[in-house]
Amino acid sequence: MRFDRFVRHALRAQFQGLPPRDEFMRHAIDAGVGSIALLTLLTVFSGMNLAVQAFGTFSRFGGQEMLGLFCGVGGIRELYPVMAAIVCGARIGATLAASLANMQISEQVEALEVMGIDPMRRLIAPRLWAVTLMLPLLCAYADAVGIVSSYVASVYQLGINGGVFISQVRDIVKFEDLAAGVLKGVIFGWLVALVACYHGYRAAKRDGAEGVGIATNRAIVHAAVLCIVINMLLSALMYT
Amino acid sequence: MTPVLRLLECLGAVAFYLFSIVRALFIGPRYLNETVRVADLLVRRCLIPVGLAVAPVGAVIALQSVHILRSMGTEGLLSSLLATSVFREFSPALASVMVAAQAGSSIAARIGTMKVRGQIDALAVMSVDPVRYVVVPGLVACAFITPLLNVLATILGIFSGWVFAVPICGVDHGTFMVNLYSQVSMIDLYVGLSKCLVFGTAVGLIAGYLGLNTTGGATGVGRAANNTVVYTIVFILVADYAASMLLLSLEL
Numbered sequence: 053m054r055f056d057r058f059v060r061h062a063l064r065a066q067f068q069g070l071p072p073r074d075e076f077m078r079h080a081i082d083a084g085v086g087s088i089a090l091l092t093l094l095t096v097f098s099g100m101n102l103a104v105q106a107f108g109t110f111s112r113f114g115g116q117e118m119l120g121l122f123c124g125v126g127g128i129r130e131l132y133p134v135m136a137a138i139v140c141g142a143r144i145g146a147t148l149a150a151s152l153a154n155m156q157i158s159e160q161v162e163a164l165e166v167m168g169i170d171p172m173r174r175l176i177a178p179r180l181w182a183v184t185l186m187l188p189l190l191c192a193y194a195d196a197v198g199i200v201s202s203y204v205a206s207v208y209q210l211g212i213n214g215g216v217f218i219s220q221v222r223d224i225v226k227f228e229d230l231a232a233g234v235l236k237g238v239i240f241g242w243l244v245a246l247v248a249c250y251h252g253y254r255a256a257k258r259d260g261a262e263g264v265g266i267a268t269n270r271a272i273v274h275a276a277v278l279c280i281v282i283n284m285l286l287s288a289l290m291y292t
Numbered sequence: 293m294t295p296v297l298r299l300l301e302c303l304g305a306v307a308f309y310l311f312s313i314v315r316a317l318f319i320g321p322r323y324l325n326e327t328v329r330v331a332d333l334l335v336r337r338c339l340i341p342v343g344l345a346v347a348p349v350g351a352v353i354a355l356q357s358v359h360i361l362r363s364m365g366t367e368g369l370l371s372s373l374l375a376t377s378v379f380r381e382f383s384p385a386l387a388s389v390m391v392a393a394q395a396g397s398s399i400a401a402r403i404g405t406m407k408v409r410g411q412i413d414a415l416a417v418m419s420v421d422p423v424r425y426v427v428v429p430g431l432v433a434c435a436f437i438t439p440l441l442n443v444l445a446t447i448l449g450i451f452s453g454w455v456f457a458v459p460i461c462g463v464d465h466g467t468f469m470v471n472l473y474s475q476v477s478m479i480d481l482y483v484g485l486s487k488c489l490v491f492g493t494a495v496g497l498i499a500g501y502l503g504l505n506t507t508g509g510a511t512g513v514g515r516a517a518n519n520t521v522v523y524t525i526v527f528i529l530v531a532d533y534a535a536s537m538l539l540l541s542l543e544l
Contacts, residue, residue: 090522094529101381101533108540109376112475118360125356142393142521150514157510209537224360261408261510265401268517272393277344280386284348287355288456 058250062180065172071181072174079182083144087190091139095194098135099201100209102127107210119212120220123202128225129291132194133233134283137240140187141275145248148179149271152252153264159257176253180245187241188234195233232290239282244275309423309501313431316424323429331433334395335441341390342441343448349382350374350449354456358463370457371468372475378449379480380539385532387445388491391438392524396495397517399430403503404516412504427504431496438492439485446484487535494527495520 106122152175155161164171199221206212248271255263353374361367403426406412412422450472457463499520506516 090526093526097529097533101529101536104533104536104540105377105381108380108536109373112372112376121360125360126353129356130352138389139525142525143518146397146514146518146521150511150518154510154514260405261513262401262405264510264514265398265405265517268514269394269397269401272397272518272521273341273390276390276393277341280345280348284351287352291355291359 055250058253059246061172062176062246062249065170065177066180068173068177071178075174075178076182079148079179080186082147083140083183084186084189087140087143087186088193090143091136091190091194092197094135094139095132095197096201098131099123099127099198100205102131102198103202103205103210107206107212117212117216118220119206119210120217121224123199123206123217124221124225125229127198127202128195128233129229130283130287132198133191133236133240134279135198136187136191136194136237137244137279137283138276140183140190140241141244141248141279142272144183145244145271145275146268148183148245148248149252149267150264152249153255153267156253156255157257157260157263161253171253176249179249180242183245184238184241187244188237191233191237192230195230232286236283236286239286240279243278243282247271247275247278305505306501309504310497312421312423313428313497313500316421316428317432320421320424323425326425327429327432330429331437334391334398334433335437337398338391338394338437338441339444341394342387342445345386345390346378346383346445347448347452349386350378350451350453351456353377353382354453354461358457358461367463368467368471370463371453371472374453374457375450375472375476376480378453379446379476380483381532381536383446383449384442384484384487384491385528387442388438388488388495388528389525391434391441391492392495392528393521395430395434395437396499396520396524399434399496399499400503400506400520401513401517403427403430403500404506404513407504407506408509408513422504423500427496427500431493431500434492434496434499435489436492438495439488442484442488446481483535483539487532490531491524491528494531495524498523498527 103119103123106119106126110118110122155175161171161175164174203214203217206217207214251267251271251274255267259266354370357370357373358367361370361373403412406426412426415422415425454468458465458468502516502520502523506512508515
């Protein structure tokens with residue numbers, strides 16, 4: 053199935069009434085709760101790394117006091133939404149692609165069609181809704197964890213004044229920035245789920261176990277690249 | 293089995309795996325043709341993802357910092373900021389993440405498929421060491437191609453930063469170039485390249501280990517490919533932070 057046709061079918065299935073509730077809940081819990089541990093770990097380290105790296109760069113020309121600005125803008129506007137999307141692509145997207153590909157090669161999707169159940173509505177729509185609704189929450193969570201870990205690294209490791217850091221973050225990060233991060237989360241979540249479902253759904257029976265590996269691989273790579281490129285376009289639209 | 297025993301068993305398996313890789317690297321037959329074939333394949337597959345991942349990041353850094361720096365009247369610092377962050381941080385980290393996503397998961401999936409189909413056991417029966425023939429070429433290829441791809445990614449990142457800063461946001465071309473050359477030194481390049489060497493090796497090691505330990509048919513192959521990417525991203529971010537702290541304390 054070609055990608056544009058898949059997108060049309062998926063969109064129609066998504067807005068054709070409510071998705072099946074049990075499937076939706078299962079995938080939403082898996083996508084949201086299941087990613088929290090990994091996302092926390094990664095955000096803590098990248099937030100601290102952002103502060104340390106910025107400190108190293110800025111101290112070359114004596115601008116250590118700008119750390120709060122850098123961590124606020126770089127983190128909340130750009131880094132954490134993209135991080136959440138890539139983590140989501142690597143964990144949730146890959147799982148979705150692998151499970152759908154597995155269903156395809158063991159002919160479970162055809163079995164659904166034979167029983168007169170539309171696989172798009174039964175399988176794809178709940179997955180798309182689950183990831184689209186969960187990723188913005190994960191983005192907001194990553195924003196909070198990331199800024200706290202940047203603060204901890206700046207104040208306790210690098211000796212920056214905590215009050216200055218907080219006031220700079222408050223100055224530069226406005227409500228629109230947080231909203232923009234969450235909006236990015238919605239877009240990335242839909243894209244990640246769509247790409248993952250497409251590659252999983254496209255696997256054919258003759259590919260066997262290899263097909264599952266290929267679908268997983270493509271889902272991760274295409275989702276990550278797509279999110280980074282779309283992020284640039286969105287930022288260029290929002291901030292120029 | 294108690295958790296302690298399971299942990300010991302896992303540690304033992306990892307230690308044995310590392311030992312057999314070191315042995316295969318230094319003693320006995322080497323499959324150079326296979327290594328070159330894998331490296332060639334991986335470079336072709338990774339080239340576009342790595343380029344597409346790093347180039348937008350340079351653009352975004354230029355875009356975001358130009359407003360802040362302009363409001364402080366220090367627009368000239370833009371290229372210094374861009375160059376140091378791309379050279380030392382974003383290009384190595386993102387290039388390695390994309391190599392993990394593309395090369396790592398495809399290596400793990402390939403080895404996992406071979407394991408599930410019993411081809412790994414067939415190799416062992418024919419007295420070809422699977423670690424030597426299947427894992428080591430992938431490992432060496434990853435360790436070599438990640439620094440090479442990083443060089444390309446760095447150039448692309450700086451170039452796309454220039455595109456956004458100079459023609460689009462109107463920073464003076466001369467100021468941009470002067471600050472670029474004054475701040476970047478060979479140390480920045482070496483830091484990026486050595487980070488990439490470590491990360492690339494980690495990609496190969498993790499992909500090989502998870503691939504060889506695949507169980508459970510087609511689902512297991514997907515899980516191996518998936519876990520490779522997740523574990524490698526965790527490793528890259530944690531190691532990146534440790535490297536930043538180390539460099540800061542060494543004042544490099």
